[in-house]
Amino acid sequence: MTLDERFAKDGGAVGAETEAFFVRALKGTGEERAALSALFDAALRTPTGRGMLEGAVGAGYSVAFEEGLDANSQSGACDSALKAIVLNPKCSFGAQLSTLVHEACHALQAERGPKYPSLFCVADQMKYHRAIEADACAHECAFICEAKAFCPEVREDALKRGMPMLETYERVAEETGDFRAAMNAAFKSWYDYPPYQKAYDRWHKEDVRTIAEHGLKKDYNGYFMTQISSEKVAALCLYREKPYVEPEFLETPRAFSVPDADKEEILGITRRYALLVGRLSCDRSVERMFSREDPTGENKRVAEHKAREVAFVKSSKETAAPPAVPVQDGRDLKKNIDFWKKIRGKITRFGGR
Numbered sequence: 001m002t003l004d005e006r007f008a009k010d011g012g013a014v015g016a017e018t019e020a021f022f023v024r025a026l027k028g029t030g031e032e033r034a035a036l037s038a039l040f041d042a043a044l045r046t047p048t049g050r051g052m053l054e055g056a057v058g059a060g061y062s063v064a065f066e067e068g069l070d071a072n073s074q075s076g077a078c079d080s081a082l083k084a085i086v087l088n089p090k091c092s093f094g095a096q097l098s099t100l101v102h103e104a105c106h107a108l109q110a111e112r113g114p115k116y117p118s119l120f121c122v123a124d125q126m127k128y129h130r131a132i133e134a135d136a137c138a139h140e141c142a143f144i145c146e147a148k149a150f151c152p153e154v155r156e157d158a159l160k161r162g163m164p165m166l167e168t169y170e171r172v173a174e175e176t177g178d179f180r181a182a183m184n185a186a187f188k189s190w191y192d193y194p195p196y197q198k199a200y201d202r203w204h205k206e207d208v209r210t211i212a213e214h215g216l217k218k219d220y221n222g223y224f225m226t227q228i229s230s231e232k233v234a235a236l237c238l239y240r241e242k243p244y245v246e247p248e249f250l251e252t253p254r255a256f257s258v259p260d261a262d263k264e265e266i267l268g269i270t271r272r273y274a275l276l277v278g279r280l281s282c283d284r285s286v287e288r289m290f291s292r293e294d295p296t297g298e299n300k301r302v303a304e305h306k307a308r309e310v311a312f313v314k315s316s317k318e319t320a321a322p323p324a325v326p327v328q329d330g331r332d333l334k335k336n337i338d339f340w341k342k343i344r345g346k347i348t349r350f351g352g353r
């Protein structure tokens with residue numbers, strides 16, 4: 001039975017058996033477990049929430065509140081090594097609810113994804129991390145849309161926090177009636193949102209630095225070595241068990257660009273790492289990425305064109321046409337003939353004709 005069929009059958013109601021299945025994942029004090037249970041009850045009323053939670057809990061993930069998240073202004077986190085999802089207890093119910101689904105999506109990605117993404121070259125790490133974040137956000141959008149009828153605050157909270165991907169999802173779903181197309185559009189619009197871009201650019205750079213430092217501390221020279229194809233990354237992003245993002249999108253300037261300054265800084269980090277761990281070559285994959293400031297290369301082309309024009313004008317001046325030959329009157333002509341007569345003998349002597 002498919003997820004949709006099951007959902008249509010039981011309407012998302014949590015039966016005794018199902019409840020026991022989910023209850024084992026709830027951690028913390030009695031009060032905390034009751035609060036988590038209320039979140040689960042609401043999430044399980046939607047097909048997307050149910051799909052994500054069934055997958056995460058089935059894979060052995062537990063869910064708990066974690067005070068420490070508030071210090072980083074984080075609403076939640078997912079730790080695949082500990083198989084734990086944690087939520088910020090200070091967030092509103094609506095924010096906790098959609099975050100629970102978002103983090104559960106990360107749990108599923110981790111289950112089917114690579115074990116050690118930090119072994120990937122920098123460009124592929126960025127491609128991978130961005131894609132799984134866009135995927136978790138797209139699922140969060142789908143969930144919010146499904147939950148807003150019985151829990152309007154989940155949508156209001158998302159818009160208050162700033163989530164334009166949700167508006168993209170809703171618009172495309174309404175225009176086409178095709179939820180897969182809405183997921184695809186929401187996924188792509190994640191890459192266009194400047195606050196996310198900025199935050200993740202900073203995070204990626206610091207992550208590369210942390211990985212390099214860890215490698216140096218442990219004298220491990222295998223970081224930033226392997227690759228993952230866009231096909232494999234896209235295959236990790238599933239909507240109802242099927243991919244919904246074209247692998248080619250992950251290599252477009254919209255998805256695969258980095259600020260010029262970060263490119264330089266990252267190259268500095270990978271160069272230093274390679275040098276100090278004694279690697280013959282360093283990871284230069286970030287050079288393959290597009291420039292965030294000039295993603296299409298148009299500015300570079302215009303600048304190069306201008307430079308060529310300037311060089312052409314300059315060289316034209318230097319090799320400018322010789323001074324105009326003065327118009328010769330008859331007297332000048334006679335002078336010239338006399339001159340040639342005088343030197344003719346000499347020219348002949350030097351092999352002239």
Ligand SMILES: [Zn+2]
Pocket residue numbers: 102106133136
């Ligand atoms: Zn996330």
